[in-house]
Amino acid sequence: MTIKKYGLVIAEKSYGESDKILTLLLKNFGKLKVYARGAKKLSSKFFAASQIFSCSEFVISKNKDFYSLSQANLIENFAPRSYTEFCYATYFCELVEKFLSFQSVADNILLLLIKILKLLPEISPVYIARIFEFKFMQLNGFEPQINFCHACNCMKNKMYFDSDGLVCENCLDRTKIFCMILDSALIFLRAILSTKFNELIDKTEIFSHELIAPSRVFISANLDLNLNSKKFIYQIENFSD
Numbered sequence: 001m002t003i004k005k006y007g008l009v010i011a012e013k014s015y016g017e018s019d020k021i022l023t024l025l026l027k028n029f030g031k032l033k034v035y036a037r038g039a040k041k042l043s044s045k046f047f048a049a050s051q052i053f054s055c056s057e058f059v060i061s062k063n064k065d066f067y068s069l070s071q072a073n074l075i076e077n078f079a080p081r082s083y084t085e086f087c088y089a090t091y092f093c094e095l096v097e098k099f100l101s102f103q104s105v106a107d108n109i110l111l112l113l114i115k116i117l118k119l120l121p122e123i124s125p126v127y128i129a130r131i132f133e134f135k136f137m138q139l140n141g142f143e144p145q146i147n148f149c150h151a152c153n154c155m156k157n158k159m160y161f162d163s164d165g166l167v168c169e170n171c172l173d174r175t176k177i178f179c180m181i182l183d184s185a186l187i188f189l190r191a192i193l194s195t196k197f198n199e200l201i202d203k204t205e206i207f208s209h210e211l212i213a214p215s216r217v218f219i220s221a222n223l224d225l226n227l228n229s230k231k232f233i234y235q236i237e238n239f240s241d
């Protein structure tokens with residue numbers, strides 16, 4: 001049996017001397033691990049299409065539970081042009097790779113990821129990362145409360161942010177992960193969650209740093225993922241002012 005699908009390489013792992021195991025996010029199909037024989041060789045017909053951040057039309061052979069690449073036509077490669085871009089692109093892909101389950105259609109996530117990788121060279125990564133994180137969470141059913149305290153429905157001058165979104169000082173559970181949230185960050189967050197992705201891009205980048213802590217709290221509290229790429233992003237963002 002063969003599967004022909006459009007998709008993106010979201011992870012790659014070296015296997016033996018010349019082979020690779022690719023994790024693909026395929027349209028109308030979802031996440032899939034595929035064996036790519038000879039893909040590490042420069043002369044391989046899979047060489048370009050088997051690089052992480054590459055978008056291709058893949059033809060995959062299925063034999064029992066084993067999937068192997070039999071053809072790949074490269075459409076676009078979103079290869080990052082700097083170390084910072086590389087760290088962010090890796091982080092976005094790793095978040096998707098670790099969160100999604102196998103063979104469960106996630107076309108909206110694929111679309112989001114491709115858009116983000118396309119925009120990464122053009123827009124501040126700190127800004128684009130916040131949009132990605134909250135849109136990703138929203139698409140997966142994690143929507144923070146952004147209008148009032150999620151426990152008592154009040155709205156005070158000083159508000160905090162935890163796993164469920166806004167929370168007031170009285171309702172705050174200090175044994176759990178939380179942070180403060182400024183009004184400016186909240187305005188940016190409301191725009192992210194209520195606006196279509198394309199409409200956000202021209203907005204000012206001024207509040208993106210203020211949303212770093214709330215995004216970390218929200219993702220860490222809701223997703224139990226051990227991301228290798230996270231520490232690089234934390235390093236970049238802690239020193240990027």
Ligand SMILES: [Zn+2]
Nearest residue numbers: 149152168171
């Ligand atoms: Zn409250």
